Amino acid sequence: MGEVAAVTRLLETRALSKTFDGLEAVRRVDFRLETGEIRAIIGPNGAGKTTLVSMISGRISPTSGRVLFKGKDVTGLRAWDRVALGIVYTFQVTSIFKNLTVYENVALAAQRRLMTGALSRLTRPQRTLAEHVQAALAQVGLPDAGDRHAGSLPYGHQKLLEVAMALALKPELLILDEPTQGLAPEEIAALSRLIRALSRGVTMLLIEHNMAVVLELATKVTVMDKGDILAEGTPSEVEAHPDVQKVYLGL
Amino acid sequence: MRRTRARAVWALHLAIILLLLGLQFVVPPFHQVMLARIMALAVYAIGYNVLLGYAGLMSLGHAMFFASGMYATGLTILYFGFGAGAAFGLGVLASAGMATALGLVTLRASGVSFLIVTMMFSQAFYLATLYFNEITMGDQGFIISGLLPPLWAGGRELAFSDPAVKYNLALVVFALCLLLSLWLTRSPIGRVLVAVRENEERTRLLGYNPLSYKLLALIVSGSIAGASGSIYTLMFSYVGSSFASILYSIYPLLWTLLGGTGTTLGPLLGTALMTYVVDIASGLTSSYLLLVGATLLILIMWFPAGVMGGIRARWVRWLP
Numbered sequence: 001m002g003e004v005a006a007v008t009r010l011l012e013t014r015a016l017s018k019t020f021d022g023l024e025a026v027r028r029v030d031f032r033l034e035t036g037e038i039r040a041i042i043g044p045n046g047a048g049k050t051t052l053v054s055m056i057s058g059r060i061s062p063t064s065g066r067v068l069f070k071g072k073d074v075t076g077l078r079a080w081d082r083v084a085l086g087i088v089y090t091f092q093v094t095s096i097f098k099n100l101t102v103y104e105n106v107a108l109a110a111q112r113r114l115m116t117g118a119l120s121r122l123t124r125p126q127r128t129l130a131e132h133v134q135a136a137l138a139q140v141g142l143p144d145a146g147d148r149h150a151g152s153l154p155y156g157h158q159k160l161l162e163v164a165m166a167l168a169l170k171p172e173l174l175i176l177d178e179p180t181q182g183l184a185p186e187e188i189a190a191l192s193r194l195i196r197a198l199s200r201g202v203t204m205l206l207i208e209h210n211m212a213v214v215l216e217l218a219t220k221v222t223v224m225d226k227g228d229i230l231a232e233g234t235p236s237e238v239e240a241h242p243d244v245q246k247v248y249l250g251l
Numbered sequence: 252m253r254r255t256r257a258r259a260v261w262a263l264h265l266a267i268i269l270l271l272l273g274l275q276f277v278v279p280p281f282h283q284v285m286l287a288r289i290m291a292l293a294v295y296a297i298g299y300n301v302l303l304g305y306a307g308l309m310s311l312g313h314a315m316f317f318a319s320g321m322y323a324t325g326l327t328i329l330y331f332g333f334g335a336g337a338a339f340g341l342g343v344l345a346s347a348g349m350a351t352a353l354g355l356v357t358l359r360a361s362g363v364s365f366l367i368v369t370m371m372f373s374q375a376f377y378l379a380t381l382y383f384n385e386i387t388m389g390d391q392g393f394i395i396s397g398l399l400p401p402l403w404a405g406g407r408e409l410a411f412s413d414p415a416v417k418y419n420l421a422l423v424v425f426a427l428c429l430l431l432s433l434w435l436t437r438s439p440i441g442r443v444l445v446a447v448r449e450n451e452e453r454t455r456l457l458g459y460n461p462l463s464y465k466l467l468a469l470i471v472s473g474s475i476a477g478a479s480g481s482i483y484t485l486m487f488s489y490v491g492s493s494f495a496s497i498l499y500s501i502y503p504l505l506w507t508l509l510g511g512t513g514t515t516l517g518p519l520l521g522t523a524l525m526t527y528v529v530d531i532a533s534g535l536t537s538s539y540l541l542l543v544g545a546t547l548l549i550l551i552m553w554f555p556a557g558v559m560g561g562i563r564a565r566w567v568r569w570l571p
Contacts (some may be wrong), residue, residue, distance in 0.1 A: 100445065
């Protein structure tokens with residue numbers, strides 16, 4: 001029984017904590033994620049959601065506690081090494097290279113997967129790289145944008161470019177920090193469809209404020225408040241949870 | 252599209268090398284020497300541009316690498332009777348070693364702190380060349396002409412005093428360094444360097460360790476600067492501590508800014524322009540620095556991204 005659990009468990013945090021200047025942003029959080037889930041983390045501002053996923057991606061290091069990925073302790077690994085293992089994070093604020101072309105943006109991600117060591121395979125054919133870039137752009141629906149400057153794309157397409165960059169890294173766990181923020185309703189619908197389609201191959205962890213998106217997409221929801229996990233369950237369970245209604249939905 | 256552009260880029264650079272090869276048969280002897288000097292110093296600017304233009308790090312300590320190449324080459328010829336090839340190789344190695352050491356210490360800093368720290372170390376190096384004047388002969392320097400055995404190529408003796416030999420030596424080193432910088436900036440490594448320059452945090456989360464890429468850029472940059480110092484020594488037979496002074500850290504910065512940072516051909520153009528402006532202006536008036544300043548002002552007003560940067564932004568988008 002324990003064996004089976006170990007196989008499907010993708011991510012686990014054990015008593016993970018982060019303190020900023022005496023303020024406990026995340027408090028001894030035990031968080032588990034199974035392969036194939038679309039997990040949404042919700043909670044009011046300042047609940048510690050971004051801090052938690054930042055410790056998972058390696059952007060910041062925890063004050064105490066451990067992070068396990070596929071049963072392996074990755075707490076001491078730097079962000080770039082975790083990317084190599086398959087933990088990929090996309091920023092809350094769109095963070096593409098605006099002065100470079102769309103192609104260059106995705107190529108940066110794609111070549112990371114193709115390079116075995118930091119400096120090896122320098123002369124890998126550009127054609128292989130171009131194929132990977134094109135595949136990622138096609139997946140998000142931007143097949144013809146390669147030669148455009150990333151900064152010239154409309155905002156919604158910049159978000160899609162972020163997703164394409166993440167996909168080109170061939171993630172096993174894709175962390176999306178507020179992916180629908182700032183998008184128009186039809187763009188939100190398209191992004192939701194994309195996330196659902198991608199989730200067949202990639203485990204998704206999203207921080208999301210839009211409850212409609214959460215209810216539609218998530219297979220499981222984690223509610224955070226004041227650095228703690230308040231509740232966890234299917235979207236309907238969480239929606240019905242009295243504490244959640246009090247804290248999050250303001251009822 | 253992308254591949255035709257790549258061909259055009261390589262063809263352009265090869266054409267410029269061929270042009271320089273041909274120029275020596277057309278220009279009068281005075282300009283032949285000028286061009287040889289420009290090519291040797293353009294190598295220095297190419298090295299500097301790898302760090303500033305692609306990794307986005309501004310150093311004021313490159314004289315240390317330039318002079319390391321010079322001293323390693325000059326001193327081994329002077330004291331140990333090294334041949335030109337070995338002395339040149341040692342010059343490049345010495346500056347690579349200096350760049351590695353400096354990088355490990357200074358690369359945690361960036362921006363203005365990096366500028367100051369590199370300047371500090373370079374000044375320490377400059378003072379060391381004065382302090383150990385029994386070996387280096389300080390700011391008086393030493394001459395190696397007559398000590399170097401001539402090169403032999405195809406049964407012909409090539410003396411270092413021959414202007415044609417100087418010119419073609421400079422051209423070979425220049426061509427190699429230009430093509431190396433072109434290849435590097437278009438390689439996956441160059442792509443990561445640009446990413447580090449644009450947004451370091453994002454690059455980290457794309458799976459790259461920015462520090463190791465910056466260190467690599469600094470080592471390449473320092474080695475090319477050292478190659479320049481070394482070939483300059485072989486061509487002009489003189490080594491002195493003035494080459495390690497702050498002025499020689501400012502020069503490559505000026506040449507690169509003038510020609511266009513982050514462009515492969517900018518360093519050559521900037522070095523050539525500056526050298527000729529100084530030469531022409533000093534022929535006209537003793538206050539020639541005024542004319543140099545005015546030229547710089549005009550260029551900065553119309554070409555804030557340097558000459559090549561301006562050309563790229565306005566007319567030729569595909570320029571590397």
